Amino acid sequence: MDDLLAIKNLHVGFRIFEGRLHVLNGVQLDVREGERVGLVGETGCGKTTTVKSVLRVLPKPPAEVLDGQILYRGRDVLDMSRRQMIMLRRHELTAIFQDPLQSLNPVFTIGTQLRDIVKDSAIGRGKRLSRRDVEDRCIEALRETGMPDPERIMTNYPVQLSGGMRQRICIAEALSTNARLLLADEPTTNLDVTIQDQILRKLDELVEEKGASVVMITHSMGVVRDLTERANIMYAGSIVEAGETRELLETPKHPYTKGLMASVPKLTGEGISEGIPGRIPNYLDPPSGCRFHPRCEHQMDICTNEPPPLYEIGDGHRVACHLYREAS
Amino acid sequence: MSDSPILSVSRLVKHFPTKAGVVRAVDDISFDVATGDTLGLVGESGSGKTTTAQCILGIYPPTSGQISFDGAPIGVVFNRRRKVLKRKIRIVFQDPGSSLNPKRTIKQILTVPLKVHGMGSARERLSMMSELLEMVELPPAEYLYKHPQAIGGGEKQMVAIARALATNPRFVVLDEPTSALDVSVQGKIINLLMRLAEELELTYLFITHDLSLMRNVATRVAIMYLGKLCEIARTEQFFRAPQHPYTKMLLSSIPVVTSDEEALKPTKIVSQGEIPSPVNVPPGCSFHLRCPARMPICSQIDPEMQELADGQMVRCHLYNHSPD
Numbered sequence: 342m343d344d345l346l347a348i349k350n351l352h353v354g355f356r357i358f359e360g361r362l363h364v365l366n367g368v369q370l371d372v373r374e375g376e377r378v379g380l381v382g383e384t385g386c387g388k389t390t391t392v393k394s395v396l397r398v399l400p401k402p403p404a405e406v407l408d409g410q411i412l413y414r415g416r417d418v419l420d421m422s423r424r425q426m427i428m429l430r431r432h433e434l435t436a437i438f439q440d441p442l443q444s445l446n447p448v449f450t451i452g453t454q455l456r457d458i459v460k461d462s463a464i465g466r467g468k469r470l471s472r473r474d475v476e477d478r479c480i481e482a483l484r485e486t487g488m489p490d491p492e493r494i495m496t497n498y499p500v501q502l503s504g505g506m507r508q509r510i511c512i513a514e515a516l517s518t519n520a521r522l523l524l525a526d527e528p529t530t531n532l533d534v535t536i537q538d539q540i541l542r543k544l545d546e547l548v549e550e551k552g553a554s555v556v557m558i559t560h561s562m563g564v565v566r567d568l569t570e571r572a573n574i575m576y577a578g579s580i581v582e583a584g585e586t587r588e589l590l591e592t593p594k595h596p597y598t599k600g601l602m603a604s605v606p607k608l609t610g611e612g613i614s615e616g617i618p619g620r621i622p623n624y625l626d627p628p629s630g631c632r633f634h635p636r637c638e639h640q641m642d643i644c645t646n647e648p649p650p651l652y653e654i655g656d657g658h659r660v661a662c663h664l665y666r667e668a669s
Numbered sequence: 670m671s672d673s674p675i676l677s678v679s680r681l682v683k684h685f686p687t688k689a690g691v692v693r694a695v696d697d698i699s700f701d702v703a704t705g706d707t708l709g710l711v712g713e714s715g716s717g718k719t720t721t722a723q724c725i726l727g728i729y730p731p732t733s734g735q736i737s738f739d740g741a742p743i744g745v746v747f748n749r750r751r752k753v754l755k756r757k758i759r760i761v762f763q764d765p766g767s768s769l770n771p772k773r774t775i776k777q778i779l780t781v782p783l784k785v786h787g788m789g790s791a792r793e794r795l796s797m798m799s800e801l802l803e804m805v806e807l808p809p810a811e812y813l814y815k816h817p818q819a820i821g822g823g824e825k826q827m828v829a830i831a832r833a834l835a836t837n838p839r840f841v842v843l844d845e846p847t848s849a850l851d852v853s854v855q856g857k858i859i860n861l862l863m864r865l866a867e868e869l870e871l872t873y874l875f876i877t878h879d880l881s882l883m884r885n886v887a888t889r890v891a892i893m894y895l896g897k898l899c900e901i902a903r904t905e906q907f908f909r910a911p912q913h914p915y916t917k918m919l920l921s922s923i924p925v926v927t928s929d930e931e932a933l934k935p936t937k938i939v940s941q942g943e944i945p946s947p948v949n950v951p952p953g954c955s956f957h958l959r960c961p962a963r964m965p966i967c968s969q970i971d972p973e974m975q976e977l978a979d980g981q982m983v984r985c986h987l988y989n990h991s992p993d
Contacts, residue, residue, distance in 0.1 A: 383851040503943055533713035533878065535940040538922035542939075560851065563924025590926055604856035606882040608908065608923070608930040613885050616856030620821045 344412070345522055345554050346372040346395070351409035353387075353394055355624075356402055362624040364390050366578035366632065367409070369651060370556075372522065377548070377555045379565035379586060382575035383601075385621050388558045391575075392524045396436060397426055413522075431465040435520035439527040441507035445499040451510055452495030455479045455517070462518040482517040483510070487543050505536040512540070516547050523548065526558045541568060562605055566590055571657070574598050577622055577632040583651065584658035594660045596637050631663065639664055673740070674701035675840060675872050676725065681734035683720050690948040694720040696896035697734070699974070702840075707866065707873040709887030709904070711880055711919075713944055717896040718876045722842045725874070726760055738840070756786050759833040763845040765825035769817040775802075775828050776813045782835040801831040805861060823854035827861070834865065842874045847882070859886060880923055881930075884908055892916050895947055895955040898974065902981040911935060912983045914962045954986065962987055 353365035364387050372378045382388050393399045395411055397418060411418040413429065421429065438444050446454060459478045463470045470478070483491035486509040499507055508528060515523060528544070529537040545568060548555055557569050565572050565586060572586040574595065582595040593599045603614035619636040622628055628635050634644040643663050651659040652666060683695040695717045702708045712718045724731050727747035736744045743754060762768040769778055779798045783789065789797055799809035805827040817825050826846060833841055843862065847855040863886065866873060875887060883890050884904065891901040892915065900913040911917050918938045925931055942959035945951055951958050957967035966986050974984045 383853060505943060533944070534880075534922045534924075535713065535918055536943070537924075538940045561924060562926045566926055567924050587928075591928070601853055602926065604852045605926050606855075606859075606879065606885045607927065608881050608884050608925060608933045609927075610884040610904075610908070613856045613859050613882075615860055617853040620823070620854070 343374065343415075344371045345374050345376075345414060346370070346556070347410075347412040348391070348395070349410045349412065351391070351394060351411065352407035353390055353399070353404060354407050355404050360625050363407075363627055364578050364624050365394070366627070367648070368575075368578070369580055369583075370573055372554050372556055374521075375552055375554055376571065377557065377569040379569035379572040380556055380558045380575060381560065381562060381565050381572060383560055383621065386575045387578040388560075388575055389526055392436065392526050392556070392558060395524065396430065396434060397421075428465065431462060432518070433521050434524065435515040435518055435522070436524040436526065437508075437511050437515050437528045439530050441504070441511045442499060444511055445507060447499055449498075450495065451497055451499065451502075452479065455482065455495070455510070455514060458514050459517055478517065482513040485516070485547060486510075486513045487539070488513070504532055505540060508532060508540055509543070512544055512547070516551060516553075519551060521553055523553050523555045524558070525555060527560070529564065530559070530561075537564075544568075562590060562602065574601070577627065578624070579632065579648075579661065580651065581633065581661045582659065585656065588656070588658060594654065594658070594665065595633075595662050596639055596664075597633050631661075673704070675704045675739060676702040676874070677735075677737045678721070678725070679735045679737075681721065681724060681736060682732045683717075683724055683729060684732045687948070692947050693896050693950055694947060695724065695731075696950070698893070698896070698898045700891055700898065700901055702872055702874060704872055705866075705870060706888045707875055707886060709883035709890045710874060710876045710893060711878060711883055711890060712893035713878060713919075715895075715944060715947060716893040717947070718893055719844055720896075721893075722760065722844055722874065722876055726758060726842060727755075752786065756836040757838050758840045758842070759836065759838040760842040760844060761826070761829050761833045761846045764849045765817070765822065765829045766849070768829055769825055771817055774814050774816055778817075778828065779832055779835060782832060786836050788836070797835070801835055802828075804834065804865065805831045807831075821854075822850050823858060826850065826858055830858075830862065830865075834869070837869075838871065840872045840874070842876070844876045845878070846875075848877065848879065855882075862886075880920060881925070892919065895945065895950055897955060898982075898984060899956070900981070900983050903979075906979070906981055908933065910981075912977065912981065912988065913985050914938070914960050914987070915956050918959075918961075954984075 348368050348370040351365050351368040355362040355364060368391055380388055406419060456475050456479055459475050460470060479495060480491045483494055488494055488509050529540050559565060569586050572589050573580045574582040576597050582598045593602050600617040604616040606613050617636055622632055630646045631644045631649050634640050641663060649661045649663045651661045653659050654665050679699045681695055681698050685692040685694055710718050723729050725736055727745060727750050730746045731744045735742055776798060779801060780794060783794045783797060802809040802812055807824060807827055847858050865871060877883060887904050889903050890907045892899045894915050900916050911920055917935045918940050921935050921938045922940050938961055953968040953970055954972055957963045964986060972984050972986045972989060974982050975988060976982050977988060
């Protein structure tokens with residue numbers, strides 16, 4: 342099976358006054374055609390930087406790609422020209438961000454913004470749509486996301502809508518282009534659980550229908566379990582564990598994943614663990630070897646010297662931890 | 670346990686008149702908190718959880734209704750409250766990044782409540798502050814002279830907790846104390862809060878939107894929707910047999926992480942509709958527009974809170990067995 346997106350050993354840094362923040366430290370991620378992949382991690386672990394690298398929207402400077410490849414259908418995104426990148430974003434890639442108020446322009450109506458996208462993606466495909474067709478497609482796209490009264494919504498401004506509605510609009514915009522890969526960066530983090538549930542279900546349905554692939558970025562283990570087939574756990578700029586979602590969450594292997602799972606409050610009510618001591622490292626001077634070693638209870642000598650590769654421990658379950666050196 | 674409640678709220682109403690109409694932030698709610706209990710007040714954004722807390726603290730005077738603390742009514746504005754009350758009831762806010770003054774050191778931050786309440790001399794205060802920081806597991810020598818920006822989010826929240834505990838309170842309102850933090854940090858804060866509750870015999874009103882967290886923390890859970898309470902019950906009972914349709918919807922919407930948890934969720938109730946605006950609350954039961962079990966009566970008459978078996982209170986027409 343061919344990978345739609347393959348991120349290979351990606352290193353990204355940010356040059357600031359104090360030196361260089363080495364944020365992404367060899368990210369490995371692959372997404373197959375039609376697959377839903379989760380990218381989970383806590384604040385500041387580099388999830389969003391990864392997505393922005395793929396979309397090539399990181400401001401350079403201060404950002405700089407130090408090493409690695411981002412292959413989209415075998416072609417390196419990092420080598421593409423500006424023009425090729427525009428075409429790629431127009432047809433193939435699409436994104437939903439956490440805060441819909443920031444992705445929507447406050448001074449234009451929803452209609453204006455949605456029409457632009459529909460027109461643009463049609464032109465990109467060499468078609469010109471009549472005004473009526475554009476209107477129909479917009480309304481159809483809104484209706485697909487379960488929005489009541491789409492005709493009225495088209496004339497509204499973003500501030501007139503609730504958070505859930507705004508996020509639906511972003512989903513409508515993202516999916517109206519028939520993109521092949523959707524990068525969803527914490528699309529429901531700001532929403533209430535019942536609304537989150539509605540939005541995720543709708544997103545799931547639409548993605549299924551259009552056969553697109555999804556990279557779901559989130560800090561919620563529950564959302565990943567609900568929506569994705571494979572999960573990648575990220576810590577301090579690298580993937581520390583990857584595998585089939587349910588299996589990974591039931592039997593986490595990496596000490597970080599274990600600590601994380603134990604600190605998630607559960608409905609079974611067995612109490613909450615103390616969490617993981619310490620905090621995410623300073624990227625100006627990250628720990629040598631495994632970046633998790635200062636917080637790890639299984640720390641060995643090798644951990645401070647050698648960064649662990651992703652060891653295969655069976656059935657696509659991979660762990661970046663020296664504890665599993667023998668098992669692989 | 671519940672011989673005499675430490676805090677009792679009865680028929681509390683708080684309306685805010687605005688140009689667009691009256692915002693019914695809190696609309697006739699009643700509940701008691703027994704000494705040593707942790708009441709989890711759960712609801713979605715805009716349901717009036719924080720307004721309830723602010724009325725208890727006296728930040729807003731209630732529009733009508735009674736709040737009593739230790740049997741004495743306290744439903745007045747903050748600046749007319751007796752000082753001793755302000756010492757007994759404290760709050761920890763959601764975002765420690767904005768509730769701690771960035772220009773002050775932690776020592777200065779912790780001094781304020783001690784000075785205001787005239788506790789100890791300058792020297793005594795210093796040792797009190799050290800004790801407070803030790804209580805929240807921050808080494809005083811290391812932290813006293815730092816500014817909030819120099820420490821992590823979890824540690825900031827620890828300082829905020831220390832500040833709340835500075836005046837030896839009996840009742841602490843926790844307004845989403847961990848929702849701005851990562852889960853790995855949350856665990857530590859929650860365990861600390863629970864340990865302190867036991868050691869200092871504190872009573873908590875824990876405001877949150879996270880039901881899974883309440884399962885592990887609260888002794889009783891109250892669910893709020895659009896300024897009204899839907900259901901109150903003891904935690905175990907609540908999670909074993911949720912009654913109100915909204916509660917069921919809420920519980921079945923939680924994304925869980927293990928299959929053991931999955932088994933505990935009620936059968937899936939598909940969540941539908943938006944939360945209406947509190948300016949324009951639907952007539953009758955405010956939940957009827959989104960309710961899967963709605964009946965004709967729901968759009969006309971607002972149901973009354975009633976007690977089912979052993980202390981479980983529900984406000985829904987489904988459980989209304991009075992002859993009519």
